[in-house]
Amino acid sequence: MGQHITSLPALACFRFAAELESFSKAADRLNLTHGAVSRAVRLLEDDLGTPLFERRNRAVFLTDAGRRLAQVVARGLGEIEDEVQRIKEKHANAPITVSCEPTLMMRWLIPRMPQFHAAHPAAEVRLLAGGGPVTFGSGIDLAIRRNDFTWPDTYFSQHLFDEQIGPVCRPDMAAVFFGADRIHMNAKLLHTRTRPSAWTTWAEIIGDTHRSGNGQDFEHFYFSLQAAVAGLGVAIGPWQLVQNDIRDGLLVAPQGFHEDGSAYFLLSARELQSGSVSEMFGDWLRAVLCDESTPPNVEAQDDRRK
Template identity: 60%
Template sequence: MFSDKDGDPGSPLNDTRLPSLMALRCFEAAARRENFSQAAAELHLTHGAVSRAVRLLEDELGVALFERRSRRVFLTDSGRILARAVAGGLDLIRQAVEEIRLRAGQDRPLVLSCEPTLLMRWLIPRWPDFQAQHPEIEMHLIAGGGEFSFAKGIDLAIRRNDFPWPESYHAETLFTEKVGPVCRPDRLEWFEIKEGSTSLKPDAPQLHTRTRPDAWQEWAVAAGYPVRQALGQGFEHFYFSLQAAVAGLGVAIGPWHLVRDDVQSGVLVAPQGFVEDGSQYCLLSPAPLSSDGAGSKLLAWLRSMS
């Protein structure tokens, strides 16, 4: 006698095979972005490769996962069911990989990517303190700004939230950005200083940077000053504009954490103080940090330094 759980091993009713992981990754990226081209760019594949992977997945399952309209794609009901499951499964995999990497840091140095100017002017000067507190953690610091991928060997990243990152990334806020005009103490003649108020003179030389071209306008809005277009010397990176201010070439917009050491040592002054500009710096990881892992220790230290 056969029980109900017994049956023909070759029967379709007993087919528990899963689709290929690559097909599921292509589908998940396309479902999250609702755009095959963006999914292809994220996965470093061609549009055709992603489209074929999704089509093969649909053929294997026997259902349509997307409605295709012109250049946009939209999830069907079946697509939404699968998207939730695949996203949850990939998140579990990312969490496991992150925990393994952060727990087994002795196998290779953990890679922390940090925006270049923040790395040079704030993080590196304080890094010996982290090493003294956590000699068991080996971490490699690299400079990098803007978009990045954890698939390229980065374990953790510090970024300002001025660009969209994938929803799957886990973000922990480190500190709020505060900015203000800074110059050398012997260049205060560029400011109109009266009792109870300080303002930048119209002919004061302003320093600009390509990486944050709207810094002056954003500061004016945050501080409640009129927004005015002003010509001035431009530099490729924020670091150079701050060094130019130290050299006495003009007035730069200085984020507090990038100029704090210079202000406290008297190398620079901020006659109008600092105001929050609405942005934040975050520590990004591929999954939530384990409570006793290297990532959590780094997070606690970073917050203590801010």
């Protein structure tokens, strides 16, 4: 075993003191005091048993031994810093897996992913369908979830958008299913097992009486929305899930949209590392949501309720 040499912080102090030939300038570079740098250099000199600087008239000058050591230290610490940076960059650019609720992923996220890849061609994002509670460290890096369950306080969460819902149907069926200010009693209501209280929530929002008859149940939200596109009935459509269909003329929302009190969040095990693919994805996600249009008729609906 070789003899232990002083600590890396002392070598770092010596490195900058040697490069600048000034303890004061080295202290400024390292955000330390002049005394701290002077003591670190003195510790290194005591370990080596020889002076590394000549001290004359408040100035310092490298000795021959100091000059030789400075070259080795600068090269060694420089290689360490380069390798640390390479490790950081490799980790930051590592592929990430994003878990997202299936219907949101299918109808909103996937159609927008080409925008992310165009902006970040070197970043790799893998999408995984999933809902409800999520455990990180099991192959999942980020999760997009509606706050209809409680996640651990230790999770880092970022608000994405407030949920806004409204009844939707095929445009040519609007006159059949909707009257002046409410849904016709004979309109078929499309339900989904993944959000069974959707129609009850809508009735509470608009102050109407909920009716459960004359309907059809579907296993997932996506199927109920597709049934609405097909003209089978009226579905509750969250804005993020139906805005593309409304824009393309496949669906209409005669009664507009209202917030239902829930919201979506981006979850992670800890705060996103600066420069990482996770941070890029989170920043892009919020920017896309900020740029997108708001639901139609929301203000008019709110005015009618006042």
